[in-house]
Amino acid sequence: MSITPSKKPLVVTTGEPAGIGMDIVLQLAVQGKLQALEHPVIVLADETVLKQRAQAIYGEQIFEQYPNLWQRIDSEQDISEQLATHESDNAAPRFYMIDVPCAAQVTAGQLNVQNAQMVINQLKLAHQLAISGSAAAIVTGPLQKSVLIDAGITLADGSMFTGHTEFFMQQSGCDKVVMMLANAAMKVALVTTHLPLSQVAAAITTENLQKTIQILMADLKQKFGLSQPKVLVCGLNPHAGEDGHLGTEEIDIINPVLREFQQQGMDLSLAMPADTLFTPRHLQQCDAVLAMYHDQGLPVLKSHGFGDTVNLTLGLPYIRTSVDHGTALDLAGHPVKPEANQNGQVDDIKQVANSHSLWQALTMASDMANATVPDLR
Known part of the structure; x- marks a missing residue:
């Protein structure tokens, strides 16, 4: 035996x-x-x-x-x-x-x-x-x-x-998988990973964003034991597009997807300016942050604990x-x-x-x- x-x-x-x-x-x-x-x-x-x-x-x-x-x-x-x-x-x-x-x-x-x-x-x-x-x-x-x-x-x-x-x-x-880094200060997941910045906007599609959110929310529940995870979402553009004056991805793609998941009962913010989102007041109120691209979210996270940060692949x-x-x-x-x-x-x-x-x-x-x-x- x-x-x-x-x-x-x-x-x-x-x-x-x-x-x-x-x-x-x-x-x-x-x-x-x-x-x-x-x-x-x-x-x-x-x-x-x-x-x-x-x-x-x-x-x-x-x-x-x-x-x-x-x-x-x-x-x-x-x-x-x-x-x-x-x-x-x-x-x-x-x-x-x-x-x-x-x-x-x-x-x-x-x-x-x-x-x-x-x-x-x-x-x-x-x-x-x-x-x-x-x-x-x-x-x-x-x-x-x-x-x-x-x-x-x-x-x-x-x-x-x-x-x-x-x-x-x-x-x-x-x-599709989702790259997420986590330390004592925050968890940051990414919609896109290792892409040149010039290719990021084209990769922020409705389908990509939907799949990312589905994987992120499922694994926050299953692997982190969060029954109702709260996630704050970065916009792609400065000031989250400034009502379309600095880019329209938030209006055309990001916020419509977020509203769709909000209607399903998920606790997600609409697109927020990244420089506003990554402040203590907001970070204390969420379980994770969803950033649109690599260097939008990870520099902030690593500044709060480079040696204490873990990279996870969700999905x-x-x-x-x-x-x-x-x-x-x-x-x-x-x-x-x-x-x-x-x-x-x-x-x-x-x-x-x-x-x-x-x-x-x-x-x-x-x-x-x-x-x-x-x-x-």
């Missing part, structure tokens, strides 16, 4: 191998935080590179202090049974790894286009584990989009690779969270030394912030998998 683990695992992609993804996973493991999660953690990384990075950051003693730092899992075998077998051993760690090999040598801080496929292989494997029900959630580390684009990596539909959000959307067969058939920072190539592979010079101390602070961001993404994924409401406020 097969045995099953007490909890399905969280799958962590380490992303760009030359970046900080492996470093912050190692930091959480050394701090004992991965072991404290309610779910086992499976890390996707190149095993050889991960060990080299561990030695570079923590020295040879890490292998003595943590002899079972990474228990390997075979992705070709039943994940559930392997985890259950390890859980029956009290000495076994609560974090594991699946080896995803790089094609070329990895030097911390130096990008190599030859390793672009390894990054995509991580994402494909994470998707397979989540969509099959073998994993409770995906937590993604930072990748370098320019490397994937230079390598000719494309999305499932043949278009240019634009990010995790679009990748998982197409792999899952969804025609997927599984949970996906992510860190809110990049690959931090300048920090990758460097030991954290509190006694370093002034520049080094700044880097240490950045390293701690990046590690905390991953921790926030992991705990939120765990909370959602347990059907509990993340305590962000």
Whole structure:
């Protein structure tokens, strides 16, 4: 008879191998935080590179202090049974790894286009584990989009690779997902994601806005436990169009859609000027903000907690969270030394912030998998 683990695992992609993804996973493991999660953690990384990075950051003693730092899992075998077998051993760690090999040598801080496929292989494997029900959630580390684009990596539909959000959307067969970032100050969802500003207005269509609102309101209820979520909506134009004098998208598209959902009983504002909406008085009265484009909402949100912000993809058939920072190539592979010079101390602070961001993404994924409401406020 097969045995099953007490909890399905969280799958962590380490992303760009030359970046900080492996470093912050190692930091959480050394701090004992991965072991404290309610779910086992499976890390996707190149095993050889991960060990080299561990030695570079923590020295040879890490292998003595943590002899079972990474228990390997075979992705070709039943994940559930392997985890259950390890859980029956009290000495076994609560974090594991699946080896995803790089094609070329990895030097911390130096990008190599030859390793672009390894990054995509991580994402494909994470998707397979989540969509099959073998994993409770995906937590993604930072990748370098320019490397994937230079390598000719494309999305499932043949278009240019634009990010995790679009990748998982197409792999899952969804025609629409919603990117939302959340921290203690606010939750901000986006109607459009990684588009040049010149293309944003054309992408604000009735259908796109309707689908975005439907996904946002459904997941605020299902994944955040809000029975009647209240959402404030940004206009596209300055002053929300100033009655059509500064643009007509609010009159022609945005407000008609919002009125339609208001009539269905949803608690949504009409289009508001973004510079008015993002003030404490209004933010205290809502559960989330819907912004029309990337740089309308995210700079404000990140100014209220860059290291504490989690990226979520709403509308997927599984949970996906992510860190809110990049690959931090300048920090990758460097030991954290509190006694370093002034520049080094700044880097240490950045390293701690990046590690905390991953921790926030992991705990939120765990909370959602347990059907509990993340305590962000």
